[in-house]
Amino acid sequence: MNGKNRYSYYVEDTALLADNRPEKFLEAFAAVLEHSNYALPLDTYSRLSTKCSRCAASCQLHQSTGEDRDIPCHRSELLLRIYRRYFTLAGILQARLGRGFVLTDDYLDEMAESFYRCTACRRCKSTCPMGIDHGLITHLSRWLLAEINVIPKALLVAVREQLDGVGNTSAIPVPALRDTCEFLEEELEELYHAKVKYPIDVEGAEFVFFPAVSDFLLEADTLMGNAAVMQVTGGSWTIGTGNFDGINYGLFYSDRMMERIVQNVVSEVHRLRAKKVLVGECGHATRSAWFLPTFCGPAAPPVVNCMQYTWSQLEAGKIPLRDEKIPECVTYHDPCNIARTGRITEEPREILRTICKDFVEMTPNRTQNYCCGGGGGTVSIDEIRAFRTGPLGKRKADQIRDTGARYLVAPCANCKKQLREVCQDNGLNDVQVVGLHDLLLKVIDFNKGV
């Protein structure tokens, strides 16, 4: 079968040529159980699942499609069934008696399709009486599939570039980075008459800045806003030429890759003798960075999201603002990776309330928000755009429409790309998707001292 149509996303040929895939999958599963910490949740979930289907009602995909395969519990059962059959005593005994299922190639294909229909947004976690984290099951299943080379090509190519290539997912060479920073400095001077510097490779700074590297190509306003805030607050920061990419697609398909990417972040902070990691406007980059202590121990550098920094400075009165606020109606999208557990929900709202005349909430929001529809790395998979902006993005499109907002603030590179496509494909042509620092930049008064 052709690699381009076996799944709804492209994979490399190695995913299709392999033989004995079930056997290799089970070897990888055994190794993961031995070396990582997934045995506890798998064991607990496989015993306790009550099949109540409350998760179905909370899932935006199931709300749109109504398909059985899109019930989170149904999806998780795909993996739990394998765990029960091959890794529990009862399952092994049952198999000895000639009963129980056998893992096949077709079954693995069903998993490969199903676990990339889920964005691992974890909204269903809060509705499960048994506390089953279907997002964790998706996360683990994708890793196991990756070990038999079933990885969406878009994610794989990006990680290969980051770990074995130029050093970042957008393949931006250092000279191009320097040029971009100079260009942004010129833009800031021209548009805002502000002298703002992008410090590069400054040793001993407090923060090393890790935005989603794609921001250097796509989100000039966000990066100008970030730099402007650091400039007016006198923040001590730098961009490192050794690693300037906060993106970590390992979070979406492989703990093995995730750990290597996280370690590279820490190496760069150490190289520059800096103290902390400052993550740009990116949900998954922030969540990945929160795994620093997991992979690098308790002495790993602390992680600060740029919105946390900005709000602390704004609250302290260190960011001079113009008298006029943003007049248009503004709404805020909570990126799942920072909002689902309630870790970053209030700082962006405080900032927006300060700088906007007309801030409106989407409903539901914060920990109960709906995913943009491009979570879990699916936004990078261009060939599934119709699925992302259709069934997956429909609920979000409805939410945005209901607010009547002109600006949709999404402080996450992946959410921004997805939401622009959602707006395009759902007739929301008047909505402009922007970063939070894009708006803040418009109201910073560079002439006013604080």
Next chain:
Amino acid sequence: MEHWLEWARGPAFIFSFSFMILGLARHLGLTLWEIYRTWQRAGDKTLPLSQIWWSTIQWLVPVGRIRLNPLFSFTSILFHIAILIVPLFLAGHVVLWFRGTGLSWPVIPNAFADVLTIVAVITAVVLVVQRLSAKSTRVLSRPQDYVLPLIIAVPFVSGFLVMHPAYNPFSYSTVMFAHVMSANLIMVLIPLTKLTHAALLPGVQLVAELGWHWPPDAGNRLALTLGKDKERI
């Protein structure tokens, strides 16, 4: 029949009750050990304890959760209240415990027990009907999901008949036998089925959080095990 009843109340009950307690203790012990081992291996040992605590409380007393799915939640919560309170606090049961062990605790009035018994039976049936009526639950359901609520209803129906001889078309000892034996069966099933959640529910939020706390270097060790350490990405 009297002999059979004696057997059901005596050795069969002691076996079933011990099976339940030991079975749940085993589940609990293994899970606690695994929780400790997981935490020990984790690179990041800090846990958001107050968040875990509150979500645990919210699900142990899930009143605030009704609004998420009012119809199903309401049935389920009533069912759980009824099946927990009646067996533990019925005067007739507490007397038996007192005779056997010398232990005693407050009881509920029999009239209240009657109401809860009827609630237990009705909600057990409604749970099955609701499970059948919604497509998403029907798709997920295994045989045990239908059978367990109905089995749980049996001791409540028979118990009600025992308490109200006027409604009982069968002999007292036959119904009592059915009552005791169905309760014995449930006690045996608790550690063997999803009913295990009776013991494990207080720990599930902690387990869910710990699932994201991995050991460092797991990826490299996995690559070595699978012979992939030299492989390019």
